[in-house]
Amino acid sequence: MKQNTAGDSFAASPDHPAASANPPSVAEAYLNLLKARGIDFLYLGAGSDTAPLVEAYARREPANQIFPQPVIVSHENLAVGMAHGYFMVTGRPQAVMLHVNVGAANAVCGLLNAARSHVPMLFTAGRTPLFEEGELGSRDREIHWAQEMFDQAAMVREIVKWDYELRDGINLEQVVDRALSISLTAPCGPVYLTLPREVLARPATQLDFGAASPTPTAAFPDPAAVARLADVLAGAEFPVIACTGSGADVETVELVAQLCDRFDIGVVEARSRYMSVPASHPLHLGYDVAPILQQADAVLFLESDVPWVPAKTQPSTTAFIAHAGIDPLFARYPMRSFRSDLSITASVQSLLSALIAALEQSRDAEKSTGGAGASRRARLYAAAKETRSRAKSIAAEDEIRGGPISKIFLSRCLDRVRPPEAIVVNEYSARRDQLLFEMPGTYFGVPPSAGLGWGFPAALGAKQAAPDRTVIAVLGDGAYLLANPASCHHAAAMHGLPVLIVVFNNQRWDAVSNCTAEMYPASHTSRVIARDGFSPLSDLNPVPNFECYSEASGGYGERVTERSQLLPALERAMKVVRQEKRQALLNVIGS
Numbered sequence: 001m002k003q004n005t006a007g008d009s010f011a012a013s014p015d016h017p018a019a020s021a022n023p024p025s026v027a028e029a030y031l032n033l034l035k036a037r038g039i040d041f042l043y044l045g046a047g048s049d050t051a052p053l054v055e056a057y058a059r060r061e062p063a064n065q066i067f068p069q070p071v072i073v074s075h076e077n078l079a080v081g082m083a084h085g086y087f088m089v090t091g092r093p094q095a096v097m098l099h100v101n102v103g104a105a106n107a108v109c110g111l112l113n114a115a116r117s118h119v120p121m122l123f124t125a126g127r128t129p130l131f132e133e134g135e136l137g138s139r140d141r142e143i144h145w146a147q148e149m150f151d152q153a154a155m156v157r158e159i160v161k162w163d164y165e166l167r168d169g170i171n172l173e174q175v176v177d178r179a180l181s182i183s184l185t186a187p188c189g190p191v192y193l194t195l196p197r198e199v200l201a202r203p204a205t206q207l208d209f210g211a212a213s214p215t216p217t218a219a220f221p222d223p224a225a226v227a228r229l230a231d232v233l234a235g236a237e238f239p240v241i242a243c244t245g246s247g248a249d250v251e252t253v254e255l256v257a258q259l260c261d262r263f264d265i266g267v268v269e270a271r272s273r274y275m276s277v278p279a280s281h282p283l284h285l286g287y288d289v290a291p292i293l294q295q296a297d298a299v300l301f302l303e304s305d306v307p308w309v310p311a312k313t314q315p316s317t318t319a320f321i322a323h324a325g326i327d328p329l330f331a332r333y334p335m336r337s338f339r340s341d342l343s344i345t346a347s348v349q350s351l352l353s354a355l356i357a358a359l360e361q362s363r364d365a366e367k368s369t370g371g372a373g374a375s376r377r378a379r380l381y382a383a384a385k386e387t388r389s390r391a392k393s394i395a396a397e398d399e400i401r402g403g404p405i406s407k408i409f410l411s412r413c414l415d416r417v418r419p420p421e422a423i424v425v426n427e428y429s430a431r432r433d434q435l436l437f438e439m440p441g442t443y444f445g446v447p448p449s450a451g452l453g454w455g456f457p458a459a460l461g462a463k464q465a466a467p468d469r470t471v472i473a474v475l476g477d478g479a480y481l482l483a484n485p486a487s488c489h490h491a492a493a494m495h496g497l498p499v500l501i502v503v504f505n506n507q508r509w510d511a512v513s514n515c516t517a518e519m520y521p522a523s524h525t526s527r528v529i530a531r532d533g534f535s536p537l538s539d540l541n542p543v544p545n546f547e548c549y550s551e552a553s554g555g556y557g558e559r560v561t562e563r564s565q566l567l568p569a570l571e572r573a574m575k576v577v578r579q580e581k582r583q584a585l586l587n588v589i590g591s
Helices: 026-036 048-059 074-091 100-106 109-115 171-186 195-202 221-234 251-263 348-368 370-399 407-417 454-465 477-481 485-494 511-520 523-532 546-552 563-580
Strands: 041-042 069-072 097-100 123-127 163-165 190-196 237-241 268-269 299-302 322-324 344-345 425-429 443-444 471-476 499-504 556-560 584-589
Touching: 026 048, 026 171, 026 195, 041 074, 041 407, 048 123, 048 195, 069 499, 074 097, 074 100, 074 109, 074 123, 074 485, 097 100, 100 109, 100 123, 109 190, 163 171, 171 190, 190 195, 195 221, 221 322, 221 344, 221 348, 237 251, 251 268, 251 348, 322 348, 322 523, 370 407, 407 471, 407 499, 407 563, 425 454, 454 471, 454 477, 454 485, 471 477, 471 556, 477 499, 485 546, 499 563, 511 523, 546 556, 546 584, 556 563, 563 584
Parallel strands: 041 069, 041 097, 097 123, 123 190, 163 190, 237 268, 237 299, 299 322, 322 344, 425 443, 425 471, 471 499, 499 584, 556 584
Antiparallel strands: none
């Protein structure tokens, strides 16, 4: 058994005369267990239900605390988003504690983002006291009646992998370990545990905890399926690997690059939410799978929940289509039907390793690639060259056109000033074809659920996880507003997290206008957009002076309206973040 010292320093002292008046509580045992299980931070939106946790932290001398570090946040979506960002960078799940049902309800958007991104998290909330009187922690506020629900967990049950209520301290270790094990088992995701106040206030029955059970290993690919896939890829004329979520595992980046280079396979980062392969890879076919689908005769989709949008594009009817990932059917999506000739359940890392070995065997068996192999590589090289040329042409045309700052221009300027190891969190505004990444774990895009307000909190969590690296969040104005910016800037100042926030501010929701124009291409809406630049229900004017939010929390803020101002402004903001260790925000007025 691993010895734990949760109760070792509760002796009374002149400074803490009541330190031994009460035995250690379940709350203290719980916090100690979290730390023993690798939880570094407890992101907190406190309330009356957290009183036993407050007492636990108060009675423990800071130097002797073996609890997770508490991170106080002033909005619940921020708490979940920071835990999400911390995991993105470290691969270690964190814990969140919110105020009963009202706090949990405020965090549902962030929780859905975490679930669809396969982010493990111990999501917890207090529960209205069980008893009206008679026990320590029972009801003593009017809100304790109104806040009780018949089934509090019901509001998040469809989102989380598991939910439960801690009913006593007797099985604390078993409950927490099961929660974390389920959360970390592929496909990963958040779990929900409710914590009644009376239960947390009870005397602890256990302070020594054993080692946690190992997390179940990821699925290994079926050898027969790998052999079939290798045969198809080896014999194809234009084979392609399409990466969407595979880069979440940084170990896969080099494997993808190696596989495509050695065996002449094109690679496309298909709306990828991560850096999945270096931008300089000679067979990189860009960031949109649609132009590739008509050429490709064999496509392997890696962790791709939406491999293509049927209303816009389809693969060739003769192309071989394979899907692979920890859950290639995305079983938690109520409706999802994409053609598949082969679906493989496996971690991407294990699949790629097995596929490389199988392709080596296939090549050895053929003895020589001959002229067909050379021809295939030439076609793929030509397609990659055309993709890079197209991106350069887009940039050149934007430069000639000039005018208001565009997303293209913003992305190019960001690419010039960011350090190679910097972490970029992108909630819509950065263009991947103009902002090129070479290092794994340097790019994180909006979750598939697209719950707006994710980027700023995730950037703060990323900075907490990587304090020595520059963290840049690129947000649209709508995404920034929905992040509860006052709370986010407050957290950046309170917890010493100097991030750079770049807001592309065009005073509207582009997505609303764009999708309406696509749905009604020759309509009243299209005419209004042509005249005004936006559709009804998408205008956000008048927007606040966003730079003032940062200044109000002791940070740097600057408004940028001209192209000539952008690069110098970025350089000033980078200096503030990197040298002065203060947060900075650029309010970039664009179109």
